[in-house]
Every structure is written in structure tokens, then in C-alpha cells.
Amino acid sequence: MSPIHLAIVGVGKIARDQHLPSIAKNPDFKLVAAASRHGTVDGIDNFKSIDEMLEKVPAIQAVSLCMPPQNRYEAAHKALSAGKHVFMEKPPGATLSEVADLEALADAKGLSLFASWHSRYAPAVEAAKAFLDSTIIRSMKVVWKEDVRHWHPNQEWIWQAGGLGVFDPGINALSIVTHILPRPVFITKATLEFPENRDAPIAAGITFTDAHGLDLTAEFDWRQTGKQSWDIVAATDDGEMVLSEGGAKLSIDGVLKHEEPEQEYPMLYKRFAEIVQAGKSDVDLAPLRHVADAFMLGRRKFVDAFYD
Amino acid sequence: MSPIHLAIVGVGKIARDQHLPSIAKNPDFKLVAAASRHGTVDGIDNFKSIDEMLEKVPAIQAVSLCMPPQNRYEAAHKALSAGKHVFMEKPPGATLSEVADLEALADAKGLSLFASWHSRYAPAVEAAKAFLDSTIIRSMKVVWKEDVRHWHPNQEWIWQAGGLGVFDPGINALSIVTHILPRPVFITKATLEFPENRDAPIAAGITFTDAHGLDLTAEFDWRQTGKQSWDIVAATDDGEMVLSEGGAKLSIDGVLKHEEPEQEYPMLYKRFAEIVQAGKSDVDLAPLRHVADAFMLGRRKFVDAFYD
Numbered sequence: 001m002s003p004i005h006l007a008i009v010g011v012g013k014i015a016r017d018q019h020l021p022s023i024a025k026n027p028d029f030k031l032v033a034a035a036s037r038h039g040t041v042d043g044i045d046n047f048k049s050i051d052e053m054l055e056k057v058p059a060i061q062a063v064s065l066c067m068p069p070q071n072r073y074e075a076a077h078k079a080l081s082a083g084k085h086v087f088m089e090k091p092p093g094a095t096l097s098e099v100a101d102l103e104a105l106a107d108a109k110g111l112s113l114f115a116s117w118h119s120r121y122a123p124a125v126e127a128a129k130a131f132l133d134s135t136i137i138r139s140m141k142v143v144w145k146e147d148v149r150h151w152h153p154n155q156e157w158i159w160q161a162g163g164l165g166v167f168d169p170g171i172n173a174l175s176i177v178t179h180i181l182p183r184p185v186f187i188t189k190a191t192l193e194f195p196e197n198r199d200a201p202i203a204a205g206i207t208f209t210d211a212h213g214l215d216l217t218a219e220f221d222w223r224q225t226g227k228q229s230w231d232i233v234a235a236t237d238d239g240e241m242v243l244s245e246g247g248a249k250l251s252i253d254g255v256l257k258h259e260e261p262e263q264e265y266p267m268l269y270k271r272f273a274e275i276v277q278a279g280k281s282d283v284d285l286a287p288l289r290h291v292a293d294a295f296m297l298g299r300r301k302f303v304d305a306f307y308d
Numbered sequence: 309m310s311p312i313h314l315a316i317v318g319v320g321k322i323a324r325d326q327h328l329p330s331i332a333k334n335p336d337f338k339l340v341a342a343a344s345r346h347g348t349v350d351g352i353d354n355f356k357s358i359d360e361m362l363e364k365v366p367a368i369q370a371v372s373l374c375m376p377p378q379n380r381y382e383a384a385h386k387a388l389s390a391g392k393h394v395f396m397e398k399p400p401g402a403t404l405s406e407v408a409d410l411e412a413l414a415d416a417k418g419l420s421l422f423a424s425w426h427s428r429y430a431p432a433v434e435a436a437k438a439f440l441d442s443t444i445i446r447s448m449k450v451v452w453k454e455d456v457r458h459w460h461p462n463q464e465w466i467w468q469a470g471g472l473g474v475f476d477p478g479i480n481a482l483s484i485v486t487h488i489l490p491r492p493v494f495i496t497k498a499t500l501e502f503p504e505n506r507d508a509p510i511a512a513g514i515t516f517t518d519a520h521g522l523d524l525t526a527e528f529d530w531r532q533t534g535k536q537s538w539d540i541v542a543a544t545d546d547g548e549m550v551l552s553e554g555g556a557k558l559s560i561d562g563v564l565k566h567e568e569p570e571q572e573y574p575m576l577y578k579r580f581a582e583i584v585q586a587g588k589s590d591v592d593l594a595p596l597r598h599v600a601d602a603f604m605l606g607r608r609k610f611v612d613a614f615y616d
Contacts (some may be wrong), residue, residue, distance in 0.1 A: 096600065292404065
């Protein structure tokens with residue numbers, strides 16, 4: 001099969017660090033154009049806007065959106081309307097409703113929309129899912145604590161309303177949890193901690209359950225200095241499962257079961273090629289739906305102001 | 309066709325004012341049992357819990373949930389698990405995820421789940437939809453302003469986190485708007501006003517758009533004394549449409565086009581009987597999804613404390 005002619009929109013840090021190397025290594029894709037206000041990619045056609053790019057390069061078959069979520073709807077809508085398959089980073093939009101609209105448009109046009117969750121492609125996630133499917137889960141605890149000053153220095157947009165705050169990393173945890181659990185869960189209680197000078201939460205504590213009464217809690221915190229935690233711990237009838245380092249490492253009762261180098265973005269592009277070739281979409285809104293549910297149901301609590 | 313054997317859960321004000329009279333007048337239903345902690349219904353079997361009722365009255369085919377939203381998931385899950393069709397009041401749950409779970413359960417069991425939006429059955433709503441389908445909409449403004457002290461005196465649960473606050477009436481407006489508009493909309497901006505002593509908003513200002521750039525705004529306010537407003541006004545190529553009194557009255561350019569007595573609950577039961585007989589569900593989460601989106605995307609603003 002000849003490679004899918006791909007264009008990227010947004011040539012910034014994530015495009016250079018992750019998208020471009022993954023595309024270069026994947027024979028299913030041929031990068032033919034890029035649109036970006038500031039950046040350019042050597043050796044291909046570059047444009048200042050997606051409109052100009054779509055008009056000038058009709059050979060584009062698929063578009064990968066590598067820009068912040070705020071303007072993603074418009075770009076995705078333009079690309080789908082022009083008959084292109086679309087790959088979107090997480091989170092797939094600022095609202096659930098706009099993503100539902102894009103999904104309906106892709107369906108109507110027979111195009112593939114990939115609303116990706118990169119953490120689901122962390123190395124040990126499938127092994128964790130297989131283990132949980134083979135046992136009885138008694139409880140689960142998600143601890144996702146990192147230092148926002150280190151990971152998002154001076155990024156104003158993450159603190160604005162709609163910027164999701166600590167749910168920006170937290171949604172990665174939710175994308176794993178919703179993938180590895182055997183049944184859907186839903187939130188019964190949440191507390192969101194907002195710095196008194198910010199419009200997005202810096203921490204959240206969430207209680208979930210499922211139809212069988214599962215005891216699942218999640219703690220997200222952006223004030224963690226020193227050791228960073230991206231762990232999912234489950235008490236099961238076959239021992240304590242620890243999925244740590246953001247899904248990279250799986251241990252059962254302290255015995256390491258699975259660890260290999262991270263390959264998330266190459267896996268995402270592999271998946272995107274698969275769904276394009278199969279003529280289907282991959283849009284699972286569950287992680288974003290839980291975030292929206294947490295904001296709707298959660299109690300707001302005000303904590304110390306945050307300054308970068 | 310013999311009538312559907314129906315049971316109700318929750319015998320309070322809304323059951324007595326709306327459900328019981330509507331059921332009594334509808335030959336498609338025969339009320340056979342009720343479960344309620346405090347209330348009873350004359351002439352049928354009464355139980356203290358849904359569990360006891362489902363166990364003792366196997367003839368029940370469908371269950372109507374007339375209680376507050378907080379415990380609805382559990383009751384709906386029990387009824388569906390026992391093989392009963394379910395009718396739920398608006399809002400269908402405290403989270404989107406729990407309703408998605410119920411919908412999947414109803415599907416899996418081949419049962420009908422009706423997540424109802426009573427305002428969609430207001431007398432002039434269908435006429436408004438037909439008018440909007442026949443013209444071009446230039447802009448739309450929703451004004452839903454009422455006096456919470458009058459409509460919800462001393463109801464603590466509406467002010468708790470998850471109680472939705474002003475979105476409790478506002479979701480009625482959203483249920484109409486999402487039904488009468490020709491295309492799906494999504495929120496681009498929202499401001500939620502929280503009384504400084506409460507965990508739910510007393511007012512909200514929301515901006516929506518759609519794929520064609522529609523200009524749609526909504527103002528919800530619970531501090532309105534005097535005249536109450538439940539109006540949807542649209543500027544169209546065929547004049548100004550005013551759908552007022554919560555959907556009861558339709559005027560175009562000041563000329564009254566449609567007005568008749570309110571029959572919302574009788575219509576809801578008619579619809580429930582239809583979907584049970586057709587073997588399908590009616591679960592449109594769009595109104596609740598917009599509320600969740602507003603909480604997720606919206607800026608929080610603090611206003612004067614509210615005391616009943």
C-alpha cells in the first residue's frame with residue numbers, strides 16, 4: 001500500500017520532539033506539508049495557515065494536529081470538511097460537545113478521526129489490562145503527582161478557564177484507568193483545589209465506583225517536588241498490582257513483570273495508520289467525560305495562590 | 309395491547325402533581341406498585357424500598373423514577389438489572405458517565421431507558437423547531453431567569469456540589485435549544501457565578517457556536533424577582549422568533565403563532581409507552597453534556613452570599 005500523504009499543523013516542541021521523529025520512522029506515512037504560524041519543517045512545503053495548506057496541497061490525505069487544544073476544533077473541522085483523516089492529541093477538545101460534533105462529521109464523510117490518548121500506549125499498559133482481566137479487583141488507587149513548575153514552566157494557558165489545570169496530566173491517568181478496568185466507572189465525589197489566583201485546579205481528589213461497587217480513588221497534585229508519582233495500584237485476589245512511571249513498569253507483589261522503553265508516539269502513528277486503512281475512527285471520550293463530570297460534580301476549594 | 313405494568317419510585321410532590329395524574333389518564337399504563345421511604349399511593353402495593361418492591365411484585369414491567377437525581381443511578385441500575393424498562397426525570401444523573409453506563413446496560417438487556425427532558429414537550433416547541441428548520445438563523449439568545457426563593461425554597465440539595473444550581477432550570481432551556489436547532493452547538497466561553505457561601509452557581513452566562521459560526525448566548529439567573537423569564541429569541545431571515553414561557557408560546561415578529569395548555573408529563577408518558585412498545589431507548593445526553601462542558605470550560609466568579 002502506498003504511504004498516506006500526511007500534513008502536520010503546529011510546528012512546536014511536541015511536533016519536533018515526538019511527531020516528526022515518529023512519522024519519519026513509519027513507512028505508512030509520507031510527510032508532505034506543514035502549517036504553522038512560526039515553525040517550519042525542512043524539505044517539505046510550509047504554510048502559515050491550514051486553509052492555505054489545504055488549498056495548495058490537494059495530495060494531503062491526512063492531517064495531524066500538533067497544536068494546543070484551544071484551536072483544535074476549527075482546524076479539525078476544516079481538515080475533515082476538506083476530506084482529510086485527522087489525528088488529534090489529547091485532550092481532543094475544550095468541550096465534549098465539540099468532539100462529538102467532529103466525530104459525527106467524520107462519520108458522515110467516511111473519514112477516520114483519531115482522538116488519541118498517548119498514555120494508553122505506555123509499554124506496560126496492555127500487560128496491566130491482561131492481569132486485571134484475569135483476577136478480581138478489590139480496590140484501586142491512582143496517584144498522579146508532579147511538579148508543575150518543572151513540566152509546565154510559565155505556561156499561562158494551563159491556568160486559564162478551560163485549560164484543565166492538574167487534569168492535563170490527570171487525564172493521562174484516566175485514559176489508562178478507563179482502558180485497563182474491566183467495567184466502566186463513574187465519579188461519586190470530587191474535590192477540586194483552585195489556587196486563589198488561578199482559574200484551573202492545582203489538585204483534585206476523586207472517588208469513583210462502578211456497577212459492582214468498586215472502590216477507586218484518584219489523587220492528582222501539581223505541587224509535588226522531589227520524586228514524581230505516576231502510579232496506579234490495585235489490590236486484587238492475585239496480589240498487589242503496581243503500574244508505575246506513567247504505565248512504563250508493571251509489578252505484581254513487588255516482582256517486576258514488564259518494563260521496556262517508551263514508544264508512545266510511534267505506537268500512536270501505527271494506530272492512526274491502522275484505523276485509516278480500516279476506514280474507521282477511534283474516539284473514546286471517556287477520559288474527558290470523567291474530567292467534565294469532576295468539574296460538574298466536584299466541590300471547589302480554594303488554596304494558596306500559585307506563582308511560577 | 310395490554311397495559312404496561314408500571315411501578316413508581318419516590319412518592320413526593322412531583323409524583324403527586326405530575327406522574328400519578330398522567331399515569332391515571334394513560335391507558336398504556338397500569339400502576340401496580342410504589343416504593344417510597346415516606347409516601348404511599350392508595351389502592352396499590354406500597355413498599356419502603358425498590359429492592360423489596362422488585363422482589364415482591366414480579367409483574368412489574370417498567371419503573372418510573374420520581375426521586376431526586378442523587379440516588380437515581382442505583383435505582384435505575386437495580387430496575388434494569390431486574391429486567392424492567394426505566395423512565396428517569398431530568399437530569400438523568402449526577403454524572404454523564406453513570407448515564408452512559410445505564411444506557412449500555414439497557415442496550416445489553418434489550419430494555420427501554422427513557423432519560424426524559426420534560427421541557428421538550430412544552431406545547432410550542434415542535435412549532436418552533438419546524439419554523440427554524442424552514443429559515444436561516446442569524447443569532448439566538450436564551451434568557452432563563454427565575455426567583456430561586458420562590459421555586460426552590462430551602463432546598464439545600466440544589467446548592468450542594470453536584471446539585472447543578474442555576475443549571476437545574478437552565479438545563480430545561482438547553483433541552484429545548486438542542487432539540488429545535490438544526491445543528492449541534494458547543495460552548496466556547498462561560499462564566500459561572502457562585503455565591504461565596506454555596507457550592508453551586510446562582511447564575512451563568514454562556515456563549516455557544518456551531519460548525520457554521522452561529523451566535524448563541526444563554527443567560528441563566530436565579531436572582532430574578534418580579535417577572536420571570538423563560539425565553540428563547542432568534543433573529544432569522546423570516547423574522548424574530550420568540551419562544552416564551554418555557555416553550556408554551558411561539559410568536560414570529562410579534563404575531564402569536566402557537567399557544568396551548570401545557571401537557572408535558574402526559575406527553576412524557578406517551579413517549580415512554582411508544583419507546584417501550586418499539587423496543588428502543590431515548591437517551592439524549594446533549595443537555596447534560598453542555599452543563600458539564602460549562603463547568604469544565606467556565607470561569608468561576610464569586611458573588612454575594614445567598615441565604616434563603
